[in-house]
Amino acid sequence: MERLNETEIKEALRILPDWSYEEGSITKIFNFKNFKQTFAFMTRVAFECELQGHHPDWENVYNRLTIRLNTHDAQGITKKDFDLAHTIENLFNS
Ligand SMILES: C[C@H](O)[C@H](O)[C@H]1CNC2=NC(N)=NC(=O)C2=N1
Numbered sequence: 037m038e039r040l041n042e043t044e045i046k047e048a049l050r051i052l053p054d055w056s057y058e059e060g061s062i063t064k065i066f067n068f069k070n071f072k073q074t075f076a077f078m079t080r081v082a083f084e085c086e087l088q089g090h091h092p093d094w095e096n097v098y099n100r101l102t103i104r105l106n107t108h109d110a111q112g113i114t115k116k117d118f119d120l121a122h123t124i125e126n127l128f129n130s
Pocket residue numbers: 089090091092093105106107108109110
């Protein structure tokens with residue numbers, strides 16, 4: 037899949053609240069009430085990742101979840117990352 041350039045990435049980020057482009061990934065920090073809520077959300081995300089064949093680099097510390105998305109094969113950001121970011125947002129907002 038084709039790598040997006042920096043202008044395309046900035047443009048696509050405009051409709052993704054609190055996501056930013058940092059160090060080769062698109063990233064967002066999610067905060068929850070507690071660990072259980074956080075891990076429940078991670079589980080829902082994990083099933084979607086399997087469906088999409090695309091997976092985040094993520095880090096969980098108690099009620100905080102940092103998600104970073106990039107495409108290894110393309111060595112950058114592709115539409116796959118934005119598709120997954122939108123899926124994650126939809127799950128977060130439902
Ligand atoms: C072998 C497997 O299909 C690849 O490693 C997939 C799986 N999940 C992936 N996830 C992400 N974020 N980037 C990839 O390039 C990627 N590639």
